[in-house]
Amino acid sequence: MITSSLSNHILTLTIDRPTAKNALNLDMYQNLAQQLERAKNDDIYVVIITGNSDIFCSGNDIEDFIQLAQADDTQAQKNREIIERFMFAMIDCPVPIIAAVSGPAIGIGMTLLQHCDFIFATPNTVFTLPFVKLGLCPEFGSSLLLPQLIGERKAKAMLMLGEELAAEEALSLGFINQITVQPEQRAAHYAITLTALPKEALQHTKKLLSGNSRQQLIDCIYKENDLIFKLIKRSEATSALSRFKGKKSHT
Incomplete structure (x- = not known):
């Protein structure tokens, strides 16, 4: 469900679950984390993330959310550790991450893009964060980062x-780099350009750009996740998730 290929020092990760609109489940978070951690290998200079369908990512798998709402504390902690491993693997990836986005990016499908260094998107791409509608709160540092990236009013x-x-x-606000009908090609072009640059200088530059705010971001993610793992067991969230599942089964 996450396919990977390594060629010319470029690691390409593809969200490949079109039957579920590229929703991410726990196995996919685990796989993404493992793949991103490979970037510490000297053979990888750049990571590209893309989706294999007409939707980039529809967010977290709804079945996983429902199971999480019913999980005991031990299982919930295990699930949280899997998700946070993925989050921290993205944050701490030492090499540039480029996203090629085709179609909707929903929930974590959008918030993961906050941690990418370059984003290319198709004209029909739409970004949506339906957390409150599901009885939940922001995640992946979006309560901290999104106002910085697109402005406080739009973030709210x-x-x-x-x-x-x-x-x-998204382009006018600076959230993405470019609109293009071929985001994968643009991502590949940028990746090739980046691999030709001095690797150590590039990695130090990336680290300097985000290093001073890393601990603040980590603290924010922990705070958000504390709330999510409480809210998901509340009746507002369980009812909203059940309604969403019902709508999905009729589409």
Whole structure:
């Protein structure tokens, strides 16, 4: 469900679960974490993340959410550790991460993009964060990072109201680098350019750009996840998730 290929020092990771609209489940988080941790290997200079369908990622798997709501404390902690391993693998990836986004990026499908260094998206790409509608709260540091990336007003509209962010607005706000009908090709071009640069200088530059705020980001993620793992057991969340599952089964 996560396919990977390594060629010319470029590791390409593809979210490949089209029957579930590329929703991420626990196995996929674990696989992504393992693959991203490979970037500490000297043979990898750049990571590309993309999706194998007309939707980049529809967010967290709804069945996993429902199971998490029913899990005991031990199982919930195990699930949390898997998800956080993926999050920290992205944050601590020493090499540049490039995202090639085709179609909707929903929930964690959008918040993971906050931790990418370059983003190329198709004209029909739409970014959505339906956390509150599901009875949940922001995740992956979005309560901290999103206002910095797109401005406080738009971030509040997205995180509180679930307002969409279209590709043109995402470009104007600086969330993405470019709109293109061929994001994979643009990502590949950038990756080739990056691999030709001095690797050590590039990695130090990436670290300097984010290093001073790393602990603040880690603290934010822990705080968000504390809340999510409480909220998901509340009746508001369980009811919203059940309704969402019902709608999904009729589409």
